[in-house]
């Protein structure tokens with residue numbers, strides 16, 4: 001398995017490089033995921049003419065670079081030294097516009113993968129089959145199969161049969177782009193197995209059904225427990241963050257408080273009971289992260305209990321959860337202090 005220490009670039013950051021042909025959607029993805037731009041507003045984005053680099057602080061410090069589609073990557077460039085660039089990045093994310101004729105993109109991605117892999121064999125190669133909102137369910141699957149097959153064949157022709165390429169169906173108009181970026185960023189987190197173990201322990205000793213460790217600003221989850229992710233559960237938990245921020249804004253001095261780290265402030269917590277009895281639980285962590293979980297509290301046979309006794313039981317169980325989450329937060333702090341990528 002790849003060691004994440006190999007992904008640290010000169011600035012000690014995990015770097016993601018976004019590439020793809022013109023108008024495939026690279027800037028839109030950056031704006032929607034990292035700057036909360038409304039997807040429809042991306043219609044007015046101008047074509048990018050120079051490479052851009054943005055930095056984000058989350059559990060790890062992350063840099064996202066975008067190479068404009070109009071640059072011919074294989075021509076000498078004033079903007080970057082491609083050899084240095086590829087040797088310093090953790091993940092290459094290549095975006096393919098699935099609504100457009102994509103054969104050129106497939107040849108382009110294969111050439112880039114060959115080049116990148118030769119310079120940096122540890123690089124993660126991720127292909128986004130993007131703008132799938134315009135395709136029917138059946139056609140999405142056909143397109144994915146076709147692209148995977150053709151990319152596989154091209155790489156085989158180039159003698160690169162061992163290269164691991166991951167494919168994701170994405171759109172900025174739903175949560176698929178967040179899910180894809182969550183999985184990509186997780187590959188750059190050295191401590192991920194340890195984090196997952198801790199989250200599994202939380203599930204084991206509490207009434208959690210599912211836990212996500214979210215980056216509050218982007219709604220990317222940097223870790224989750226080992227049970228499979230169901231997109232609806234993700235959506236409910238991600239939207240709960242917005243609700244919490246809005247509510248906090250009503251009662252506190254500013255919603256941005258949740259995004260900032262202030263040791264003197266108490267961490268923000270929010271609990272909400274859904275109609276089906278499930279409880280949504282949010283607890284602010286370190287570095288702009290929040291633990292968001294679905295909790296199912298089982299009151300057992302309540303026929304002989306008064307409403308007050310039932311409520312007291314729920315309160316007790318929530319206090320135990322609070323205590324355990326605080327212990328998790330301390331472990332997270334320790335983990336981050338000794339983290340290799342900061």
Ligand SMILES: Nc1nc2c(ncn2[C@@H]2O[C@H](COP(=O)(O)OP(=O)(O)OP(=O)(O)O)[C@@H](O)[C@H]2O)c(=O)[nH]1
Pocket residue numbers: 020021022023024025026027028029039041042043044045046047048049067068069070130131132133134170171172173
């Ligand atoms: N339907 C649909 N349109 C999208 C999606 N993502 C981006 N777009 C649209 O695609 C167009 C091009 O998007 P950009 O983000 O400017 O593309 P780019 O790859 O950065 O383009 P260059 O800067 O020229 O390299 C815009 O009109 C976006 O609104 C998507 O998921 N679905």
